[in-house]
Each structure stands twice: as structure tokens, then as C-alpha cells.
Amino acid sequence: MNNKYVVVVENLNKTYGKRHILKDVSFKISHNEIVGFIGPNGAGKSTTMKCLCNLVIPDSGKIQICDVDLFKEKEKALSYQASLIETPGLYLDMTGRKNIHLISKMRDITKERVKEIEDFIGLRDKLDIKVSQYSMGMKQRLGLGIALLSKPKFLILDEPTNGLDPNGIIDLRNTLQQLIKDEDISILFSSHQLGEVEKLADRIICINNGKIIETPEVISERFSYILQLSDLEKARPIIESIIDKEKIQYISLDNVKVSLENQKLLSELLSELLEKGILILDINKAEIDIESVYQQVYGDKND
Numbered sequence: 216m217n218n219k220y221v222v223v224v225e226n227l228n229k230t231y232g233k234r235h236i237l238k239d240v241s242f243k244i245s246h247n248e249i250v251g252f253i254g255p256n257g258a259g260k261s262t263t264m265k266c267l268c269n270l271v272i273p274d275s276g277k278i279q280i281c282d283v284d285l286f287k288e289k290e291k292a293l294s295y296q297a298s299l300i301e302t303p304g305l306y307l308d309m310t311g312r313k314n315i316h317l318i319s320k321m322r323d324i325t326k327e328r329v330k331e332i333e334d335f336i337g338l339r340d341k342l343d344i345k346v347s348q349y350s351m352g353m354k355q356r357l358g359l360g361i362a363l364l365s366k367p368k369f370l371i372l373d374e375p376t377n378g379l380d381p382n383g384i385i386d387l388r389n390t391l392q393q394l395i396k397d398e399d400i401s402i403l404f405s406s407h408q409l410g411e412v413e414k415l416a417d418r419i420i421c422i423n424n425g426k427i428i429e430t431p432e433v434i435s436e437r438f439s440y441i442l443q444l445s446d447l448e449k450a451r452p453i454i455e456s457i458i459d460k461e462k463i464q465y466i467s468l469d470n471v472k473v474s475l476e477n478q479k480l481l482s483e484l485l486s487e488l489l490e491k492g493i494l495i496l497d498i499n500k501a502e503i504d505i506e507s508v509y510q511q512v513y514g515d516k517n518d
């Protein structure tokens with residue numbers, strides 16, 4: 216793959232009758248990113264995701280998955296991706312294991328991969344009870360495992376936190392982060408709950424009324440940290456080589472506040488500082504009450 220982007224969406228338009236549902240929707244997703252797709256009810260999240268899965272055909276626009284044009288080489292492009300749209304389609308009167316084996320047979324999946332997935336979803340002995348007895352979180356895990364059988368490079372999850380309790384959401388976050396580590400994959404998931412997205416995503420794309428809107432600063436800067444460093448002067452050029460100047464705030468002689476686009480930049484920054492012999496004396500996350508900005512984000516953006 217030449218492109219650094221796993222997914223490129225350009226100028227998608229979709230109308231239903233006279234209603235213009237998607238208006239020039241464009242975005243890109245990089246390698247190993249977990250991207251949250253947010254917007255109020257009816258904003259166009261599912262329609263966009265269905266376009267990416269080829270379940271809805273847009274009137275115009277372009278979608279590339281792993282450099283392959285979805286509309287020119289459909290089978291090939293779709294072979295790189297998997298999706299969980301709405302509730303996972305599972306056979307309720309079969310066990311979880313039977314569900315996995317059945318789909319594996321249909322898709323010609325190796326025994327090794329089946330074992331890997333069974334281990335990954337971690338349902339253990341619960342794999343041998345009927346899916347009808349599963350909780351929402353367990354069904355979600357099983358559905359996710361089945362979606363991953365064919366080793367997709369890109370995973371689409373529509374409202375994956377629906378029906379999950381707070382523990383279920385934390386569990387999902389750990390699972391998705393593990394997934395990013397273990398498999399070379401990028402994830403796009405939708406939600407209209409900003410708080411949930413904040414816990415899961417590296418980056419956020421906002422849609423309102425069929426249009427991608429600029430991610431509000433307060434969200435894009437939700438990964439803000441205050442670092443106390445042993446030698447801030449020495450650290451300065453290192454910090455400025457990794458983070459845009461306008462996202463850096465020198466607070467005192469040894470304290471600096473950095474606002475990061477995604478959490479990965481923090482590990483990059485910390486390892487670079489340590490490598491140059493600068494000690495991190497203290498680190499604190501600057502909290503943002505993301506729920507409280509919801510109205511601010513969408514309140515006045517209906518055109």
C-alpha cells in the first residue's frame with residue numbers, strides 16, 4: 216500500500232428523493248487510528264458508513280479502501296474491510312463457538328485464525344452456551360470476533376456502545392486498543408454520545424446535517440497534559456519538533472501544557488524527552504468536560 220491513509224472518502228453526496236442527506240462528505244483515516252464519528256440523530260453517520268460498506272450507493276463521490284476504489288473494484292476494496300452495522304447478525308439458538316465455526320467455513324478461514332479469534336474475544340467457556348443467553352456486551356464481542364475473522368485492515372462499527380453499561384464501554388475500549396496493537400487495523404465507529412467517544416477515540420470527525428464540520432477546538436484539544444520537566448529549556452526544541460507551537464503553553468520555568476491531536480503523540484513526546492535525558496517530574500491530564508460542549512458544537516450549526 217502506497218498511501219498512508221487506509222481510507223479516503225471524497226465528496227460523497229447522497230439524496231433520498233428531494234432530501235440531500237450527505238453533502239460533500241470527505242475525510243481520511245490513517246493507519247492504526249481509532250476514529251470516532253459523531254453527530255446528532257439523523258446527521259448522516261449511518262448513511263456514510265453504509266456507503267463505506269457498499270450497502271448504500273452514493274450519487275457521487277469517491278471511496279478508497281487501502282488504495283482500492285470501492286466503485287471500480289468493489290470485491291477487492293471490500294476484502295480489506297469488515298463492519299458491524301446495527302446489532303450483530305448472530306444465530307441466537309446456536310452457541311458462540313458454533314456461530315464462529317459456521318461463518319469460518321463459509322469464508323474459508325484457517326483453523327489457526329479461528330483459534331486466534333476465540334482467544335481474542337475472551338468469552339472462554341461462555342463460547343459453549345447459546346447466544347440467546349448472552350448479554351449485549353458478549354454479543355458485541357462475538358460479533359466483533361466474527362467481523363475480524365478475515366483479517367480486515369479497516370473496521371466499521373456503527374454505534375458499538377449502544378446497550379453497553381459503563382463497564383462494557385471500558386471493556387470495549389480495551390478490546391479495540393488491544394486490536395490496534397495486535398492487528399494492523401484502523402477503526403471508524405459512530406456514536407452520538409460525545410462522552411463515550413471521548414473514552415474510545417484517538418481522533419474525532421463531526422458531522423451535522425449531512426456535512427462534515429470542523430472539529431471544535433475543545434474536542435480536538437481534549438488530550439491536554441501539563442508536564443513538569445527537569446530541564447524545560449533543553450526540552451523546548453524537542454517539544455516544538457513534535458507539537459505545533461500554538462498547541463504549546465509554557466506555564467512556568469518547569470511546567471508546560473501541551474494539547475495533542477491524539478494520545479499517541481504523548482508517548483512519542485515522552486520517549487523523545489527521556490531519550491534526551493530530560494526527566495518527567497510530574498504529568499497531569501487537563502480535564503475537559505466534553506458532554507457540556509455538546510450544545511456548543513451542534514446547537515447553532517443547522518443550516
Ligand SMILES: Nc1ncnc2c1ncn2[C@@H]1O[C@H](COP(=O)(O)OP(=O)(O)OP(=O)(O)O)[C@@H](O)[C@H]1O
Nearest residue numbers: 231236254255256257258259260261262263406407
Ligand atoms: N433509506 C432511507 N430513505 C429515506 N431517508 C433515509 C433513509 N436512510 C436514512 N434516511 C434519512 O437520512 C438522514 C440521515 O440518517 P442516518 O441514519 O445516516 O443518520 P445518523 O446520523 O446515523 O442518525 P442516528 O444517530 O439517529 O442513527 C435521516 O434524516 C434519515 O431519516
